[in-house]
Amino acid sequence: MPETKVKKTDDFNEWYNEIVELADLCDKRYPIKGMNVWRPYGWKLMSFVDNLIRDEMLKTGHHEVCFPLLIPESSFKKEEEHIEGFGSEVYWITHAGLNKLEEKWLLRPTSETAMYPIFSLWIRSHADLPLKTYQIVNTFRYETKQTRAFIRVREIHFFEAHTCHNGFDDAEKQINEDKEIAKRLFEKLSLPFIFSKRPEWDKFAGAFYTISLDVLMPSGRTLQLGSIHQYKDNFAKPYEIKYENDKGKHEFCNQTTYGMSERILGAIVGIHGDNKGLVMPYEVAPVQVVIVPIIFKGKEKEVLKSCNNLYEKLEKNGLRVHIDDRDITPGNKFYEWELKGVPLRVEIGPKDLEKNQIVTVRRDNGEKKFISNDNSIGEIIKTLKTIKKDLFEKAKTLLENNKKRVNSIEDAKKLKGIVELPWCGNEECALEIENILEGNTLGEPLEDEKCTVSCPVCNNPAKTWMRYAKTY
């Protein structure tokens, strides 16, 4: 069976770079660095991820909007911390045709400064709250670090939810809902993750606090897939998003945002894939079941008829199925669909017809099964669910084996992945550990865990645990 030139276990990053193009997800030859072409298969996959997000948004009463891409400099500059955080990474439009613009416009790096002037027009009274909106759009950030398909790009396929609330507590409820959304969504994608509360110096520009959502890639580096921000009234004040409460008093809204990106696809590729190619959980697989007729002379008709029967039954059950009846060898077909990560392959040949059976082969572990035609649909659906669960468990084992809590820097240095060390609460101590471990702070665990040991840098009593990891 053909495999990737670079093995996943030998050089994860190179393997990743190879697989994203080999599996037709994207084309990296576009003449602007970090802006890649979405090929049809990659775009389809991303659309299925987007649709899972849309389902969650619908369920939780968020409304999809679409705000302009371009933001006038004056709107952008209203919140000081925000411009400090993003000012150096935005793209500026200065000319239209041959004319110089009176005011410069920028490409949204995220949409707070596009949306909030309009939110201030939409919101009048407490009856307008909560306002729960989201959009799925492209955003732009001038990345100076090395780019990597889906993981670090300059044109980002971006999900952003923006909500406005009557009071801090209602915004906190939203944060809880966001966490539940993440749990449901990433369970479907077989991606176990951890939440961390970002340290003060590394929260989103303008936020009151930031919760990050990280997965562990097989390279031992973490990949941040999303973030949830509590803004309090930090943006509502400069953008004047006010409402009249039920006592007739005008108050500033409390706001939250929730951001995710195509990094989700990067995590699916990186965590589940192997040397044969992609491995997709069925929820997002463009083809969930591929049927390959095994044809020998004389039995073509019967075999194809049986394939078609199965196809129809599976489609009626809401599955995305494909019959590959091209005139190439079954081996070549297997190779292609394995590369594309189709979770389950079905083979039907003359012998199977005789035995009233079909053959199923799992993409994730190659397990081959002979299933009676009488209960094939139920078995196939069950297997798809088992694959999803097994992918989740495998990734969970990876995460758990590489997330350790230790008391000393010496112990931490011996570890790969995510390390939790006691922390006194001082920025300097955390940055010192970052330096020593050549990693980044991820943040504190959300659970309010007591830490009774002392900070390994200053020896003062630790207030909490702090997570460190090498990151993408």
Next chain:
Amino acid sequence: MPETKVKKTDDFNEWYNEIVELADLCDKRYPIKGMNVWRPYGWKLMSFVDNLIRDEMLKTGHHEVCFPLLIPESSFKKEEEHIEGFGSEVYWITHAGLNKLEEKWLLRPTSETAMYPIFSLWIRSHADLPLKTYQIVNTFRYETKQTRAFIRVREIHFFEAHTCHNGFDDAEKQINEDKEIAKRLFEKLSLPFIFSKRPEWDKFAGAFYTISLDVLMPSGRTLQLGSIHQYKDNFAKPYEIKYENDKGKHEFCNQTTYGMSERILGAIVGIHGDNKGLVMPYEVAPVQVVIVPIIFKGKEKEVLKSCNNLYEKLEKNGLRVHIDDRDITPGNKFYEWELKGVPLRVEIGPKDLEKNQIVTVRRDNGEKKFISNDNSIGEIIKTLKTIKKDLFEKAKTLLENNKKRVNSIEDAKKLKGIVELPWCGNEECALEIENILEGNTLGEPLEDEKCTVSCPVCNNPAKTWMRYAKTY
């Protein structure tokens, strides 16, 4: 019943401007002129239109891709006519953060110059052809004319199909397929249209020929909803899109494109709407049937139960249904759903329960019907289809009554809408008529119609008919 401040028949353009905001389609208060905010209802509607287009693309073997928004100046400048046509209307990015870019980038006004350098890498042999791709993205054009929501904007919600072919004839087949797609699509949207072959001086920059697809708005102006372009090898040459044919010889591809935009939504609003608001054909209506319980004291439970029963049955039949059980008067509910253009309203009250019936009210003509509960589903579906057909017929009558063929400019001056006049083939004569009629040339009818009279400007024998109209 509340109505718009401005009546559609009094001042169509003002009525249109009022209705797009009143019905919550968009917000025009964004601080950049011509870049509007898509509100949830408008975005949903547009998404249903997009999905109809996606269905057609799937049916015809086109693959969805997504190319970067930004185009390097050097890629853009490869096709001379193209840059001449678009150079004055593109937005330029000159800076990233505080750094000046080495090469300027522009926001795509359309994606030929982004896609074709990559197509030249994708296509190697005749086996790679035809290449049929499309994308639905935002494009940008620096409009200097007056902007109008969905009709003339600077950030455009854009559909663009790009195909590459083995030979001119195969590209011509694609043009025919595109025409069939338009017929199916616009029939679903109840929008009758005409195809015209654009004159040489008004074809797409770089095209061999251009076919435009225009509808007639109730103001008497035409609105171009789409265009189909035959490029021949005009782009393939500068972008070196070559393939090896089955004789081993290298040839340039022949290419076509197909473009449409949010103007489709503008046409739906403008052509079908009335003084009460939007009128939507069911294919794109976010809510196809709204059920309003007519509640009097004592019978609440039974009425709501009956509403729920109907809701479930309609949903099972694949319809988008909503029960409006808010605590406001039925009249207010009627007003809101009429404004939103829901094609069919169902009312159920205690009297209807007694009579085992429901009441349906058509949005387009107000027709009220009493339908037995026993065949309510079939009747509702039939009515939705009738509404769609009636909307189409009404619009077709408008188009036919305002599209006339005459021989003299004097006669043409008396007419509104689309006028066909004999044409000798000279640009000067057509431009002269444009001036006199204060309109634009739309192009020639596609049907090869003989014209035996003489050109009303130069008196030379006419070669064909030329259409003129005031346009948006």
